[in-house]
Amino acid sequence: MTSRTYTVATLRTIASVLLVVLGCSKPANDVLIVGEYGSLTGNDATFGQSTKEGIEVAWDELKAEKANQIGGFTVDVRAEDDQGRAEEAATVVQKLVNQDRAIAVLGEVASSRSLAAAPICQAAGVPMITPSSTNPRVTQVGDFVFRMCFLDDFQGRAMARFTAENLGIKSVAVLKDVKSDYSVGLAQYFTDNFTALGGTVVVEQSYSAGDQDFRAQLTAIKARSPQAIVIPGYYTEAGLIGRQARELGITVPLIGGDGWESEQLLQIGGDALNGCYYTNHWALDAPDPRLQEFLKKYRARYGKDPDAIGGLAYDAARVLFQTLEQLAAEDPQTFQGLSSRKANTPERQAATKKLRDLIAATRNFPGVSGTITLDENRNASKPAVVIEVKDGKKVYNTSIQP
């Protein structure tokens, strides 16, 4: 026997010992992988960052209260950056689902990106919960896609009612982002409802996300002298538009939707946005004890106030964690299928299917962004809150019920 054969034999022994050891440590290695995707960088980076922070607060609670365990498995949340691009969202979700073997996916904020990723989750049979995409088409992708917030048909109606009834405005201009599913959809819902309430849209103009200069559109709008300008877009452009509108001597209020919700809105827009309104998912000064509890935790961890996007993400993560616990308690046998070792097995298929059924049955969940009850189309129905920008601060104005 040569020395070489000895080496091979030794290696074999070591390998088999290792296999036995690793095989025995199975329970300790079992993880539940939750995927998360969002725009951590890019044009609307605060959306992804707030989502990540909200989910982390929920995960921290799980770590503190349950030692990060659900049904004997360790929970691992993996976040991916889609850079604010729809094609990148599809790529990272593909990775989360197929490579990381995620059991469920949380995300996105922008509807265009949720729409790019949803078909992947649907095809793989992995539940996807979008905390804050409002375009109705998102959950129409399939029965594995859920949403924690209101829809744009309701948001458009809320904006129209607030404009017509609360502000008493009869004529508006609409300035929408043609590159965004969210903006085009919301503009349409607003226009339909506003005309039904007897108002007129005197001029409709558009821009593309990433534009810098809106003076040409605003000058054309100014010539028709509307009583308000409705901008159903995202905060970066809304801030710039506000600034340039005031420079052109346009003094009427600007009205937006939940795409304005970001701590950076006022940083970009500055004083120009005083006296403007936008619909949102919550107001920070609401006296809800659950909300105040969340605020305390969030401030302690990040040293700043959360935005509604963060609150919705927190709720989405908590709905998921609670459903997982429910599944572990009610049907431990099926729950085993969610283990990271069971990827691509019939057990996994059965388990994610069961998980989907339980998420779909969510009723009266006490969220910080309001009570969450999912309807047969997997959407939550919640009131909209109108925020007014006053002296450089966001102030609660009124609530509009569905």
Next chain:
Amino acid sequence: MSEFFQQLVNGITWGSVYALIALGYTMVYGILRLINFAHGDVYMLGAFFGYFVARALGATQEPGLLGALLVLLAAMAGCGAVGFVIERFAYKPVRRSSRLAALITAIGVSLLLENGGILVFGADPKFFPQIIPSRNLSLGGGVTISNQQIIILSVSLVLMVGLRFIVLHTRVGKAMRAVSYNHTAAALMGISVDRIVTFTFVLGSVLAAAAGVLVGLQNPKIEPLMGIMPGLKAFVAAVLGGIGNIPGAVLGGLVMGITEVMVVGYLSPSYRDAIAFVLLIIILLVRPAGLLGKYSAEKV
């Protein structure tokens, strides 16, 4: 009618930014017959240099005109240095190779600056400090102009006049013109061609930096990919005016800015980016040398 004049004011301000960027394209082309595709990214760097200098000065409050001037000069100096480095390490080694090699190098440098910018500055937009708060001035008849627009116009004007003075009335300008006619003959006359080429690059980068800071001042959102579209359009503006021709670049920039704003205001904003290239095609068909360009016979 006041709407039309307001759009004209918007168009001229926007166009003067294109003109500043287009000057850099046209000068480099005039001397090297090289289209410097990295030029739009130098403009982006100018905005970022301005951003960092303004923040270092603590200029979130009103620093006044002097502070603003300092920010502008610092960004121009920074980009001048970048222009020098780019020319020395990217273009000089391939200057004797084919023009295609130089063109591809330029695209490479452009991609390097864009993605390097994402790496260093981050892909999320930054907000340029308001070193000069905006105030409105009425021009009568409902037409308004902001003090920032006036600053953009006057700084552009001063820089363009300064450039014209350098090119027509200084020794180095005379040398630049000589090199643009014929490298070899200029070298035989004792002109250091290398030094003139470097000088041209630095000058062009300095102008792009000024454009970057001026745009940041007016539209305070800056990000690493902000140079791509303005860069392309300024290139079209340079071709429009007759590439290699300095007054042509200014004219081209203004025509471009005004057309764009009029298209958005009176037709549809969706055509905003398309119109630049429609203009380019028309010019190439009707007047291939550009508005102020001269026809030159190509030696075969």
